[in-house]
Amino acid sequence: MPVVVTDNCRRCRFTECVAVCPVACFHVDDDMVFVDAAACIDCRACLSACPVLAIYDEDDLPDDKRHWIAINEDKAKTLPVIRFKIDPLPDAEIRRRDLGLA
Template sequence: MTYVVTENCIRCKYMDCVEVCPVDCFYAGENMLVINPDECIDCGVCEPECPAEAIFPDSDDRAGAWAETNTTYAKTWPNITRKGVAPADADEWKDKPDKGPLFSPNPAN
């Protein structure tokens, strides 16, 4: 089992989860993060740290649609090991539903 970052992260990208990850399995896209399932050790410490409530175990139905996205983009986006600065408008996007269409396949700058 692994954890999955879902669409709730889009345009929020707080990165609190990155700070607590003991194996540095987060990868940064332009407007969200993903978890590399081959590196995640299923410790679960990232899940409660996410202010956007965007991280779920892959066994959770809410993770299903985003599991492949995490796997795919963890192979091409840069690894992130420290918390960066969240977007200035992150709080405005935090609780907005259906952010999937806003997903950017571009890596973080």
């Protein structure tokens, strides 16, 4: 099963996941990243790379986050692929603290 990016990525857009992805399956907008499940090879390297625990293996996705499967699918179709790590959003560390992960 592929991985799914969820709402913890919002307002952070840390891209450590992109840096470890061997197939460039991530897409980016102004707020967060999304994964293209069709391009994901299930290596799961991104799971431990994400500093805000926003990425789940689809098999482990909590029920209240299952809607993120469709969101990732839709967004991946229209957004550009991101191949390299970029700077997180300016308030990413604040968001990380707010999530209790800093």
